[in-house]
Amino acid sequence: MPDWTISTTGTDPAPARVIAEETHLPLTRPTHAPSTYLMHGSDQARIAAAAQTALQAGHRLVLLPGPPQTGALPDGIAVRIGERRVRVDEHTGGDVRGGWEVAMFTSGSTGTPRGYGFTSPQLEQVTAWYEQIYQVSKDSILVTALPAAYNFTFVAGVLLAARLGARLHLSRSLPRVLHDAKQLASAADRLVVLANPVILDQAQAAGPLPRHVLVDSGGAPLSTTAVMEYRNHGVDLREGYGLTETASLTHFDTDAGIPSVGTVGFGMPGVRTVIDTVGGGPVVEVASPAIGVPLDPAESAPGGRLRTTDLGRLDDRGRLRLLGRIGDEQIGGLWPRDTLDVLGPFLRRRCALVRHHTGRATIRLLAEASAEYTTAIQCRAADALGVSPDDVFVTSQGPTPLLHSVKLTRSQPR
Numbered sequence: 001m002p003d004w005t006i007s008t009t010g011t012d013p014a015p016a017r018v019i020a021e022e023t024h025l026p027l028t029r030p031t032h033a034p035s036t037y038l039m040h041g042s043d044q045a046r047i048a049a050a051a052q053t054a055l056q057a058g059h060r061l062v063l064l065p066g067p068p069q070t071g072a073l074p075d076g077i078a079v080r081i082g083e084r085r086v087r088v089d090e091h092t093g094g095d096v097r098g099g100w101e102v103a104m105f106t107s108g109s110t111g112t113p114r115g116y117g118f119t120s121p122q123l124e125q126v127t128a129w130y131e132q133i134y135q136v137s138k139d140s141i142l143v144t145a146l147p148a149a150y151n152f153t154f155v156a157g158v159l160l161a162a163r164l165g166a167r168l169h170l171s172r173s174l175p176r177v178l179h180d181a182k183q184l185a186s187a188a189d190r191l192v193v194l195a196n197p198v199i200l201d202q203a204q205a206a207g208p209l210p211r212h213v214l215v216d217s218g219g220a221p222l223s224t225t226a227v228m229e230y231r232n233h234g235v236d237l238r239e240g241y242g243l244t245e246t247a248s249l250t251h252f253d254t255d256a257g258i259p260s261v262g263t264v265g266f267g268m269p270g271v272r273t274v275i276d277t278v279g280g281g282p283v284v285e286v287a288s289p290a291i292g293v294p295l296d297p298a299e300s301a302p303g304g305r306l307r308t309t310d311l312g313r314l315d316d317r318g319r320l321r322l323l324g325r326i327g328d329e330q331i332g333g334l335w336p337r338d339t340l341d342v343l344g345p346f347l348r349r350r351c352a353l354v355r356h357h358t359g360r361a362t363i364r365l366l367a368e369a370s371a372e373y374t375t376a377i378q379c380r381a382a383d384a385l386g387v388s389p390d391d392v393f394v395t396s397q398g399p400t401p402l403l404h405s406v407k408l409t410r411s412q413p414r
Contacts, residue, residue: 002165003137006045009180016162019049023066025079027053036076038091039151040064043083045172048148048158051079055120056162057100062103063149065113065404072115072296075147075400098294104151106244107405108176110309110325114299116245125291126247127159129268133240133252134214136190138165139265143181144194145171150405151248156194173200176407178206178215178235185210197351198406200230201366207232218241218248219407220353221322224262225344231256239264241320245306248292251320261317262341273320274305274312281326284312306393311335325410328356332386339363342384346377347373352387353408360391364408368396 005013018237020027023046025037033320037054039061041047055061068078068091069404078091100117107113127327134156146153148170171177177199185191190212195203196219208213214366215230215237222239230237234317238256240251241264253265267273272287280361287305294301311323334342336354339361343352353364361381369377374394382389397408 002167002169004161005167006049006161007167007169008045009170010015010026013167013169016049016168017053019045019082020044021055023050023079023090025050025054025083025086027057027059028398034059036060036062036074038062038064038073038078039081040066041079041086042074042079042146045083046081046086048154048168048170050241051078051148051154052158059214060101061337062107062115063151065105065108065149068093071112072294072298074295095297097293097297097301100293104149104154104244105404107403107407108338109403109407110411113404114244115295117290117295118247118290122157122247122290122292123155124163125270126155126249127163129249129252130156130160131163133165133254133268134160134190134192134216136160136164136166136192139188140164140190140192141167141169141184141188142192143169143171143184143192145174145177145179145199146196147404148195150275152405153194153240155248156192156216174202175204177202178203180210181213181215182206182209183185185213188212190214192216196220197226198366198402198408200226200305207236207238212237212239216252218242219405221262221264221340222351223340223344223347224351225341226347227261229349241265241322243306243308245292245302245308245333246286246288247292250286250288253319255319259315259317260319262337263315263321265319267318267320273314274317278307278326280335280345280412281328282323282324283310284308284310284320284322324354324356329358331359331361332384334385336361339381339384343377343380346373346380349407353410355410359387360393360396361387362393363393364410365396366408368398369394 005011008168010152073093105113193215240252249262292323
């Protein structure tokens, strides 16, 4: 595997193997007695370097959203990688499924985060998909402000950079990410920003970006207004889709044309998408060669086909449009995604999480909003849905911590 490098805001790129050696963990050489490392912490560069180095050396890797908790975790070595020190402890786990090399955790937006394990060939398949859709090479730079242990960052950032011998740049703050991308663009033949709606909500505007810069927004839909506003201001923004259970990728908007706006595009080669009506809702099911196995043996294995918790529909070309989540319902003929698009002219580039439940709608923003702005959103949503403004609730994330995947937390309408 070629050498790859890591940089952060304000630092020059350094070889990932050198950064991994700073942890003083026995990761740098292949071993005939592999260990299981359970990693978490705050030093994103060292987590990225140590995790990939451990995997390359033949160790088994668990990427944790936080300190090890009780539940379906294997025995192993718990490693907390902070900015000033690395703490290593023995971890006594319980019964877990085997047959995997890397385990990653869901965001926890629908409950407690759940772990899923993947084989190296599965991860190689997904990184090959990313290489194809991003059109990247060893001279490319991948930029993100997302945590290194998050599935999207690890696969599309860490493993892809390692596969190519490319550079991974970790922005030290969410507002800096587009500025970092603009400053680094001249040093790359292709630069890709790994983002999501929360990242983009907080990112400081950087004006038009060079034509060889691509912004991949996943994790939740943006309104069609937001997508077009970015594109009309010189930012090549695309939406993709994937779950932790599918190693972060099943669909991507490779077209980036007007007909594909509001969709997450086509499935990857070998991915098959089916819409199955369950409880009146159009549930998305995907078959993929990269579906992981749940670590918890009490959770049924999905086999080659996964029933997601998302609602969606396929257009006449087979592109997937996400409509909501299981538990959401239509109000006035609209799904939550349709309400998001109705509110697009008010939200502009703001992210919002929309839910429909028992005839009421909740719209969750990242930051507190003024009374005038809240009232405008309530009235516009109520008018579109055909309900009273009293049945539309506008909430905010406020001081509530984001999920470890840098997503808004979900809450039921009151």
